[in-house]
Amino acid sequence: xxxxVHWSLWAAALWPSLLTACIPLDCSGEPGGVSRCxxxxxxxxxxxxxxxxxxxYRVSEESCSLFEEMFVPFPLRLQRNQAGSACITKxxxxxxxxxEIQQISDKWLLHSVLMLVQSWIEPLVYLQTTLDRYDDAxxxxxxxxxxxxxxxxxxxxxxxxxxxxxxxxxMLTTNHSEQSLLQYDEQPEMLxxxxxxxxxxxxxxxxxxxxxxxxxxxxxxxxxxYNCA
Amino acid sequence: xxxxxxxGVLLLSLMPHANGAGFSPPGKPTLTSCRxxxxxxxxxWWEPGSDGGLPTTYRLFYLKENIETVYxxxxxxxxxxxxxxxxxNNTSIWVNYNITVVATNELGxxxxxxxxxxxxxxxxxxxxxxxxxxxxxxxxxxxxxxSWEPPQKADTRSGWITLVYEVRIKLExxxxxxxxxxxxxxxxxxxxxxxxxxxxxxxRCKPDHGFWSEWSSSTYVxxxxxxxxxxxxxxxxxxxxxxxxxxxSWMIHMNRHSLKHCILPPVPGPKIKGFDKQLLKSGKSxxxxxxxxxxxxxxxxxxxxxxxxxxxxxVYIPEERELMREESKHLQDGFLKSEGFASDSDSGLGxxxxxTLLMDNSGEAKETDRRTDQERSRPGAEALTYAREDVSPDxxxxxxxxxxxxxxxxxxxxxxxxxxxxxxxxxxxxxVYPPGSTSPCSAQDLGLNxxxxxxxxxxxxxxxxxxxxxxxxxxxxxAAARQQSPAPRPTEYVEVQRVSEEDMVLLQPVGPGPGPxxxxxxxxxxxxxxxxxxxxxxxxxxxxxxxxxEELETKGAAHKPTACSHGGLPAPGRAAPAASGYVDTAMFxxxxx
Numbered sequence: 001x002x003x004x005v006h007w008s009l010w011a012a013a014l015w016p017s018l019l020t021a022c023i024p025l026d027c028s029g030e031p032g033g034v035s036r037c038x039x040x041x042x043x044x045x046x047x048x049x050x051x052x053x054x055x056x057y058r059v060s061e062e063s064c065s066l067f068e069e070m071f072v073p074f075p076l077r078l079q080r081n082q083a084g085s086a087c088i089t090k091x092x093x094x095x096x097x098x099x100e101i102q103q104i105s106d107k108w109l110l111h112s113v114l115m116l117v118q119s120w121i122e123p124l125v126y127l128q129t130t131l132d133r134y135d136d137a138x139x140x141x142x143x144x145x146x147x148x149x150x151x152x153x154x155x156x157x158x159x160x161x162x163x164x165x166x167x168x169x170x171m172l173t174t175n176h177s178e179q180s181l182l183q184y185d186e187q188p189e190m191l192x193x194x195x196x197x198x199x200x201x202x203x204x205x206x207x208x209x210x211x212x213x214x215x216x217x218x219x220x221x222x223x224x225x226y227n228c229a
Numbered sequence: 230x231x232x233x234x235x236x237g238v239l240l241l242s243l244m245p246h247a248n249g250a251g252f253s254p255p256g257k258p259t260l261t262s263c264r265x266x267x268x269x270x271x272x273x274w275w276e277p278g279s280d281g282g283l284p285t286t287y288r289l290f291y292l293k294e295n296i297e298t299v300y301x302x303x304x305x306x307x308x309x310x311x312x313x314x315x316x317x318n319n320t321s322i323w324v325n326y327n328i329t330v331v332a333t334n335e336l337g338x339x340x341x342x343x344x345x346x347x348x349x350x351x352x353x354x355x356x357x358x359x360x361x362x363x364x365x366x367x368x369x370x371x372x373x374x375x376s377w378e379p380p381q382k383a384d385t386r387s388g389w390i391t392l393v394y395e396v397r398i399k400l401e402x403x404x405x406x407x408x409x410x411x412x413x414x415x416x417x418x419x420x421x422x423x424x425x426x427x428x429x430x431x432x433r434c435k436p437d438h439g440f441w442s443e444w445s446s447s448t449y450v451x452x453x454x455x456x457x458x459x460x461x462x463x464x465x466x467x468x469x470x471x472x473x474x475x476x477x478s479w480m481i482h483m484n485r486h487s488l489k490h491c492i493l494p495p496v497p498g499p500k501i502k503g504f505d506k507q508l509l510k511s512g513k514s515x516x517x518x519x520x521x522x523x524x525x526x527x528x529x530x531x532x533x534x535x536x537x538x539x540x541x542x543x544v545y546i547p548e549e550r551e552l553m554r555e556e557s558k559h560l561q562d563g564f565l566k567s568e569g570f571a572s573d574s575d576s577g578l579g580x581x582x583x584x585t586l587l588m589d590n591s592g593e594a595k596e597t598d599r600r601t602d603q604e605r606s607r608p609g610a611e612a613l614t615y616a617r618e619d620v621s622p623d624x625x626x627x628x629x630x631x632x633x634x635x636x637x638x639x640x641x642x643x644x645x646x647x648x649x650x651x652x653x654x655x656x657x658x659x660x661v662y663p664p665g666s667t668s669p670c671s672a673q674d675l676g677l678n679x680x681x682x683x684x685x686x687x688x689x690x691x692x693x694x695x696x697x698x699x700x701x702x703x704x705x706x707x708a709a710a711r712q713q714s715p716a717p718r719p720t721e722y723v724e725v726q727r728v729s730e731e732d733m734v735l736l737q738p739v740g741p742g743p744g745p746x747x748x749x750x751x752x753x754x755x756x757x758x759x760x761x762x763x764x765x766x767x768x769x770x771x772x773x774x775x776x777x778x779e780e781l782e783t784k785g786a787a788h789k790p791t792a793c794s795h796g797g798l799p800a801p802g803r804a805a806p807a808a809s810g811y812v813d814t815a816m817f818x819x820x821x822x
Contacts, residue, residue, distance in 0.1 A: 054437070057438070061438075090295070096321040096322055096323050096324055097317070097318075097320065097321055097322065098268070098269050098317070098322070098384075098389060099317065102387065102389075206323050206347070206349070209323070209349055209438070210323060213389075216388040216391060217387060217388045217389065219388060220386070220387050220388030221387075221388075
């Protein structure tokens with residue numbers, strides 16, 4: 001029953017992606033060469049990027065609740081931070097109050113988003129491997145995390161293009177190997193692993209929300225549409 | 230964490246000092262909810278436990294994520310009783326708050342359960358403001374336009390918060406709401422309204438990830454009456470439908486007979502007198518056929534007028550005369566359809582075929598009882614004159630012929646019939662009563678029933694026929710009466726002039742001029758009568774007046790003495806048959822009369 005509900009929620013969350021034909025924009029040609037993709041306006045690109053971010057947040061939220069339900073014992077549910085491990089992106093200088101955030105420039109907003117996206121690509125891959133290790137991890141959870149990591153990559157590409165268009169900066173190299181914050185070779189015990197993964201999912205959910213908010217702020221700064229009135 | 234321990238120790242140390250009777254440390258408070266209306270500030274509310282009878286103070290402490298410092302609630306007042314308000318400066322988003330409420334009185338203090346919150350997930354905006362509902366018209370049909378503003382505090386302009394809205398509407402007197410999701414727009418149209426109804430409209434909103442706000446205050450709107458326009462359309466439709474219905478029903482009424490025939494064609498019933506359908510249904514075929522056997526046959530009492538009506542009259546008029554058939558009212562016993570006429574499709578048709586009757590005369594056993602009865606009744610059948618001109622039985626194969634088409638005077642009848650009371654005519658003939666004539670029953674009363682053709686050249690259009698059924702009843706007095714009967718007939722053919730009723734036919738003589746001329750080559754004689762199975766009484770020419778009788782023996786049957794009596798008086802214009810005294814036995818139609 002719950003699985004059916006989750007599945008339907010996931011399907012509901014993903015339906016916009018069907019409409020937008022989620023094919024990642026792979027417009028990386030030789031530097032200086034003609035782009036192979038058909039041109040897209042900046043506005044549409046921004047909309048699409050925001051849609052991606054919204055979807056990613058929704059799916060991550062569902063994954064987190066699913067994980068919490070299945071693996072986390074009830075008394076430990078709200079104590080995400082007491083496991084000791086802070087969010088991996090804590091080190092990133094992102095303000096946490098509205099006034100501060102409002103003062104961030106467009107450039108800084110975009111770069112923050114890019115940083116966030118890039119820092120989460122690898123941990124999500126890692127999460128998938130750990131989830132496989134659990135005996136009774138539901139397929140839906142695995143599918144969702146897989147989906148999220150795929151979408152994150154395409155989001156990164158979109159943000160890169162946006163930066164290029166909006167800020168007229170050159171192509172940024174995607175350096176994934178730079179930050180490998182998670183290095184766990186040994187096999188931790190079950191509860192510890194569960195709590196760590198739980199913290200990971202919660203942190204990711206939060207960061208997804210950040211990404212979404214930044215992009216929306218960016219959008220409303222650019223245009224004067226009715227939803228930003 | 231350390232600070233909490235310190236606080237706890239302090240509180241515990243205070244406890245021994247409060248030993249009052251009936252007082253106790255306060256009960257455990259509970260944090261009920263924390264809400265942020267605009268993602269910039271938030272408020273937490275708690276529910277106090279029992280106060281233990283002593284004045285109790287409540288304090289809220291919180292911890293921020295990964296920061297060791299314990300903070301106390303900055304504002305206890307703004308949000309009201311038992312609440313804590315976190316201002317903008319004290320609010321960080323994406324940061325976990327660990328909040329605890331402590332109740333303290335003289336005897337001790339009690340801590341509530343801690344609650345972890347993140348401001349991002351506790352957003353519940355205020356209801357939308359300035360809800361306006363106006364009635365507009367779209368091609369004479371009214372609709373409602375609902376417009377509103379986002380709550381004042383929510384910063385949608387910069388995109389900090391994205392709100393989606395929901396509108397609900399109901400009739401004032403009803404209970405169920407109609408809910409519409411309006412998305413991110415600020416305007417919504419509602420159609421399909423009840424004319425003259427009063428509606429209540431409410432709006433609420435929700436951030437993209439958060440809780441629904443409360444419903445806005447009710448806005449009342451009255452829809453004007455547009456029903457009269459609706460009404461006129463319905464009146465037109467109703468009138469038109471009624472009109473069409475009237476036309477259709479009138480047409481059906483006019484054609485009801487043909488419709489009835491079309492839908493329920495009348496089932497022809499059996500036309501055999503004495504044939505009882507019920508007996509057949511009951512399944513005993515023996516009974517059915519037994520019922521056909523007339524119990525009162527041969528009739529002992531003089532048959533009534535109606536009994537003499539025969540069902541079928543078949544008039545064969547050769548030489549381009551049409552064959553007419555009629556139905557009579559009813560079929561007498563003993564009349565049957567000749568078996569030789571398989572091709573004859575009429576049921577119950579009395580037909581006389583010279584063939585068959587000839588064969589019948591031989592006394593062969595037939596399948597039906599009726600036929601055998603008939604045969605039995607033949608002996609002593611009355612004398613019937615029969616003459617036909619230019620008719621041979623071969624011609625008539627397969628066709629029913631009148632038997633007799635013409636009757637000659639029946640003078641010798643008296644002799645024959647007396648021997649056979651109850652003999653009946655083989656063929657059916659119909660009674661035809663010319664208008665103004667005396668009722669044939671008058672003759673019948675005398676027991677005289679015979680066929681008569683009264684024709685005269687003077688009255689070509691009118692003939693009189695009477696059914697000649699029961700000649701057997703003719704007794705001496707009848708014979709006398711018969712003499713008053715119309716003149717004997719020559720061999721004449723009649724043509725049916727018209728059918729006056731269902732069972733009456735008016736005949737007229739065939740030939741123009743004064744009666745039928747004697748045809749050359751005619752070598753038939755008139756049969757005065759038939760006696761017995763095989764005796765024919767013939768009339769010679771010189772005894773056209775019906776004086777002489779001749780006996781003819783046929784087929785080796787026994788003969789009987791015949792008594793000739795004077796037959797009918799010659800009718801005016803009666804032509805004597807050109808009889809040469811010869812009778813063609815092949816033409817004999819031996820009646821069973």
